[in-house]
Amino acid sequence: MKVHTAWSWRPLATGLLLAGGALLAGQSHAALFEDDEARRAILDLRGKVEQQRLAADAAMQRQADDLRRATDDNGQLRRSLLDLQNQIEALRGEIAAMRGQNEQLARSVSELQRGQKDIATGVEERLRKFEPAKVTLDGREFTADPAEMRDFEASLAIFRRGDFPAAQTSFTEFVKRYPQSGYRGTALFWLGNAQYANRDYRGAIANFRALLAQAPDHARAPEALLSIANCQIELKDNPGARRTLEELTRSYPQSEAANAARERLARR
CATH class of the missing domain: 1.20.5 (Single alpha-helices involved in coiled-coils or other helix-helix interfaces)
Structure with missing residues (x-):
């Protein structure tokens, strides 16, 4: 009876041990499975975190690069x-x-x-000073060279000063120097007056007659005839003076010189 009891317990114990081992094995296997899943989850999470970190770092790097480029661009713009x-x-x-x-x-x-x-x-x-110019003198208009004008005015200025010998010389030279001058008639008139003042009556008559022959319509022609009569009176040629005064009244009846001639003729 005791032997039967001993053999009955051993298989039971063995079975219990086996069952316990199986149970422990199953529990260990389940625990091991759960640890792997957790590690994988942790690794996945770490991977995701790392990816997010890398993405954030890349984004931050891009922002930093953009900021640096913007800073560089701003610097370049400022320099520009x-x-x-x-x-x-x-x-x-x-x-x-x-x-x-x-x-x-x-x-x-x-x-x-x-x-x-x-x-x-x-x-x-x-x-x-060298070009000819128009001149109006004693009612006559003509063209004269500057030197011709200058020499005539110089001669007339000498006469007006009362230096009749010098005036006679100056007008004589003028008439010889400018034989075709428009001044010639007037120059002959003043030359005759200078000669009359110098008591060169015959020379004066010759120049007064030259004026009348050259320009009988000259404004000084009536005065020239009256001056000829004066020279003839100085020469004691009264008949000649009377003929000259009569010629004056006939040739230039409206002149002042003709009026003076008529008065003189009335007194004789």
């Missing part, structure tokens, strides 16, 4: 603006210099124009 400002200032300086040069050029041109005008005026004045 500074360069442009410097160029503008340089252009302003050049424009100011050019404006100054233009003003100086304008002054130079104005001075040159004034100089040219002065030169032209001087040339014209010098040319006028």
Whole structure:
């Protein structure tokens, strides 16, 4: 009976041990499975976190790069603006210099124009000294050279000073120098008067007659006839003087000299 009891317990114990081992094995296997899943989940989570971190780092790097590029662009823009400002200032300086040069050029041109005008005026004045000019004298208009005008005025100025010998010489030279001059008739008249003042009556008569022969319509012709009569009276040629006075009244009846001749004829 005791032996039967012992063999009955051992299989039971063995079975219990086996069952317990199986149970423990199953529990260990389940625990191991659960640890792997957790590790995988952790690894996945870590991977996702790492990916997010890497994405964030990349985004931050891109932002940093963008910011750096923007900073560089801003710096370049500032440098460009500074360069442009410097160029503008340089252009302003050049424009100011050019404006100054233009003003100086304008002054130079104005001075040159004034100089040219002065030169032209001087040339014209010098040319006028050599160019013939129109002259109106004793009712007659003619053209005379500047030297001719100058010599006549000089001779007449000598006569007006009362230097009759010098006036006679000057007018004599004038008549010889300018035989075709428009001044000739008037020059003969004043030459005759200078000779009359110098008591060269015959010479005076000859020049008065030369005036009448050359220009009987000369404004001084009536006075020339009256002067001839005066010379004849000085020469004691009263009959000749009377004929000259009568000639005067006939030839120039409306002249003042004719009125004086008539008065003299009435007294004789």
